[in-house]
Amino acid sequence: MVRILDTGVQPDRSSRDAIVKNADGTVDIYFGPSAPNGKPKSNWIQTLPGKGWFSYFRLYGPTQAYFDRSWVLPDIEPFVSN
DSSP states (O other): OOOOOOSSSOOOOOTTTTOOOTTSSOOOOEEESSSTTTOOOOEEOOOOOOOOOOOOOOOOSSSSSHHOOOOOOOOOOOOOOO
């Protein structure tokens, strides 16, 4: 049986959500037990200490850049909130 942890926060983000974009059109998504200070809460996905988690990325309607590999999904990078 698979159980989804109920954290009270939606466990995913989508282009249909009210995600805050950066000035250059990119999006930062934050994973952690609490929302990072000074960052949009809409871009945060809650994790639980001591519980495993994973990320996945779905791409619908990829363009040529995906197929010729000129577009690459960047790695997840650590962010330390103040």
